[in-house]
Amino acid sequence: MLKQFSLVFFVLFACYVGVNSRELKHITKELEVDAPAYEAWELYRNLGLINIIVPKLPNVQSTQVLKGDGGIGTVAKTTFVPDEAGNSSYTEEFIVIDDQKKGESGKSLGR
Template identity: 95%
Template structure:
């Protein structure tokens, strides 16, 4: 399950490399995972992806939560390694 989540997360971050954070962008990706819905939601709901998967991504230098607790309206800033841009979601 973690491999599937990490793949999805990596693909989403890879799509944002080079994106100007001032421009409005929207990406939708649907993926079926082999896990109960409550387990998958726990990763998204409480910033689990940021804490578990982001440190394993080689092109990500850091991620910090600017506002919120993982619920609706949460803003997280991801800083990529030099040569890439940062993205705020």
């Protein structure tokens, strides 16, 4: 079953595959997971992926939730290992969460 995950996951995924943070504008990727959609969404919806993926990403120092519990208005900051361009972090606010379509959108609050 193919499901689209949102920007938070793809920022982390892009770091894992070596994309520089200055290149991150819009990343979309679909992947198949061996789990029912409701289980995958529940893990993602409740910020569970941050705890699972971040420790495995060599280009990410940390991710922290600055405000909220994963719902609309949640603010999350990802701190990268500094690159040549000096990019070191990305902060995002979750502005749309659609449990029916299992999708999430956010807006950048800067670096």
